[in-house]
Amino acid sequence: MDEVDSPLNIFVSSLFTTPFSYFEIICILYTIDYMECNMELERQSNHGKFKLKGFRDGTIHINEKSYTHPVIITQDKILNLWQDKSLQELAKEDFDNLISLSPEMIVIGTGIKHQFLSEKILEKCFQKDIAVECMSTEKACMLLPTLIEERKNIIAALFP
Numbered sequence: 562m563d564e565v566d567s568p569l570n571i572f573v574s575s576l577f578t579t580p581f582s583y584f585e586i587i588c589i590l591y592t593i594d595y596m597e598c599n600m601e602l603e604r605q606s607n608h609g610k611f612k613l614k615g616f617r618d619g620t621i622h623i624n625e626k627s628y629t630h631p632v633i634i635t636q637d638k639i640l641n642l643w644q645d646k647s648l649q650e651l652a653k654e655d656f657d658n659l660i661s662l663s664p665e666m667i668v669i670g671t672g673i674k675h676q677f678l679s680e681k682i683l684e685k686c687f688q689k690d691i692a693v694e695c696m697s698t699e700k701a702c703m704l705l706p707t708l709i710e711e712r713k714n715i716i717a718a719l720f721p
Contacts, residue, residue, distance in 0.1 A: 585700055611639065613705050616670070616698045619721045634717040635662060636709070648676055648720050653685045659716055660689050667691060668705060670698030670719035 611634060614622035621628040623639065633640040642658055643651070648671055659667055667686060669678060675697045686693045696704070698719050705717050 582696075584694070585696060585704065610636075610709070613702050616702045616719070616721070619673070621670075621698065621702070621719050621721055628719075629721050631718065631720045633659065634705075634719065635664075636714065643718065648672065648678075651678070651682060653679075653682045656682055656685060659718070660686065660691065662714070662716060663689075664691055664714045664716040666708070666715045667693050668701050668708065668715065668717045669693065669695045670701030670717065671695055672698055672720045675700075 611623050613634070614624075616622070619629060621632055623632070623634070630641070631643040631646065633642055640658075643655065646655065648669075656667075671677075675695065677695055678693065683693055698721065701717060701719060705715075708715050
């Protein structure tokens with residue numbers, strides 16, 4: 562990793578251009594600390610997991626593939642359930658497949674800008690004790706590696 566692309570440099574430069582919530586700042590700082598202290602351990606223990614390389618120019622980069630449509634990432638697979646949908650077109654029924662996987666948390670990367678889900682969708686998830694976090698896809702890509710390491714069952718839905 563180049564010094565310019567280090568997690569700390571990316572975080573510091575984005576502080577001046579992007580507003581972060583308190584939750585996002587804590588997770589980012591934890592991610593930076595975790596990555597710098599455990600980089601070698603993470604390289605050794607990353608068997609078969611997806612490597613989320615980031616979000617640039619409306620494209621989500623996972624492993625060696627690039628996605629220009631929404632993708633859903635679980636612990637062991639990438640799903641294309643919402644390939645033809647925009648965030649605004651989602652209905653609570655669209656979350657049935659995700660809820661059936663019983664995640665602890667669903668992280669929604671809402672694209673270039675932070676957007677909110679409808680209250681009906683959030684209510685459906687909260688009734689099943691599933692936390693939902695919405696943030697820009699760029700921020701979600703920064704936070705997901707840490708959240709996935711810390712939680713056993715997390716799902717991410719990323720929109721370009």
